[in-house]
Amino acid sequence: MLIEGPKGCGKTETALRRAHSVVRFDTDPAARAQVDLNPGILFEESAPVLFDEWQRVPAIWDHVRRHVDDMRGRGLCILTGSATPTDARELHSGAGRIGTLRMRPMSLFESGHSTGEVSLAALMRGEDQRARLARTTISQLMERIVIGGWPMLLEADEAFARRWLADYLTQIVEVDIPSLGTTRRAPDRLRRTLAALGRGVGQPVKLTELAADIAGGDDQRPAKETVSAYVDALHRLKLTENSPSWRPHMRSRTRLREAPVRYFVDPSLGTAALGVGARDLLADPQAAGFHFEALVLRDLRVYAQSLDGTISTWREAHGRKEVDAIVETPNAWAAFEVKLTGDQRVIDAAAQGLLDFASEIDTSRHGDPAALVVVTARGGGGRRPDGVHVVPITALGP
Structure with a gap:
């Protein structure tokens, strides 16, 4: 599930109430580096895994898509992001694998x-x-x-x-x-x-x-x-x-x-x-x-x-x-x-x-x-x- 919306509207806090583990790409340089070195290890955490501010490492999108295909399961990953990556057009579509939830400030x-x-x-x-x-x-x-x-x-x-x-x-x-x-x-x-x-x-x-x-x-x-x-x-x-x-x-x-x-x-x-x-x-x-x-x-x-x-x-x-x-x-x-x-x-x-x-x-x-x-x-x-x-x-x- 991709949760997208502006900064400060509560995406991460909401996702943390569902996630069992979290990878913070905005504050953890080691996690960002791991996407290139050995991305599979990121999926060994207890599911659902929250990838916070995923747009900082756009390559994680395709790894999540592949992980969902391999595991043939649901509720495996949550991605949160406050911006669309510059190279989003190069990413494979998540259709059928990654659902999108738009969050806004509170009504x-x-x-x-x-x-x-x-x-x-x-x-x-x-x-x-x-x-x-x-x-x-x-x-x-x-x-x-x-x-x-x-x-x-x-x-x-x-x-x-x-x-x-x-x-x-x-x-x-x-x-x-x-x-x-x-x-x-x-x-x-x-x-x-x-x-x-x-x-x-x-x-x-x-x-x-x-x-x-x-x-x-x-x-x-x-x-x-x-x-x-x-x-x-x-x-x-x-x-x-x-x-x-x-x-x-x-x-x-x-x-x-x-x-x-x-x-x-x-x-x-x-x-x-x-x-x-x-x-x-x-x-x-x-x-x-x-x-x-x-x-x-x-x-x-x-x-x-x-x-x-x-x-x-x-x-x-x-x-x-x-x-x-x-x-x-x-x-x-x-x-x-x-x-x-x-x-x-x-x-x-x-x-x-x-x-x-x-x-x-x-x-x-x-x-x-x-x-x-x-x-x-x-x-x-x-x-x-x-x-x-x-x-x-x-x-x-x-």
Whole structure:
């Protein structure tokens, strides 16, 4: 089993609860050397063997694959990694031998900040869901965005979390990205890239637009290839997780936008890259709305994963109509709009937008939506007379 995800999300700690022995490639040079000298000895440990930070020695991948073939067993090895190796394309596929589990920072339900009264699985089955009135304040939700779902920050206050995340991004810029060897070492521009992505959270920002933002006051903006390399490096470090464009069969000839909508794997990375805290978000409702959307999308990805679900977005070419998230599972699909405000008029408009969107889908090919949902920051949860669910994020769960 390969467990992959960003640094600090709990991969190793989770794997250690299942493993009977561990080989730490990041701190044990002798173990790294053994892969070339006598790799077989590494598999003599009690199974399952955990190979931590396996990407430090990519050759172990093929040895694990061969060991699984030779032993004809299951549960033999666990690999954890926070980056995709530079030469990953040269590795033999692990299909049929090595399963993959994606880990992310913790959702609000996992960290204890959501009751989980409204089940995504139940919504995908078309069941009515209800929730009591949410008591979490907007200010508290802004703090959860800034602190994020990192296990190390579960009991942390905002000031400590911001220092920790600043150090985390410094490590990414000065050590992790250069270690990939795919980009020229340019820490200032890498920081500007993170900030540009922070400003573009929840938006379909093109590489050319990122380049202009990264350049700032410089006369010469980075080439598209350079920006692409920066973005790819962040993707390989599992720090970004974009929503691809959903391309449904529609009854109308609506032209759809194809660019992915950009998100960090955790909303705290966007605010940390911008150097803003909860008070700053409260002073800028528009920015707060985008970062709240990033929080909701993180949780939807976590909850949808156990359903073999995927997350996409739907937007018209000119941006007049959009749906923030389409959750698809093997047997159903549902549409979600995210609204930070509790203004009933805004929620009514979002619900009507979902109904209009659903009416344009060719249900003979896609089937009827299992649920149409407006996710809010506060309030109660339930199904409206028009069939649209309203769900506070602090009530949503798997």
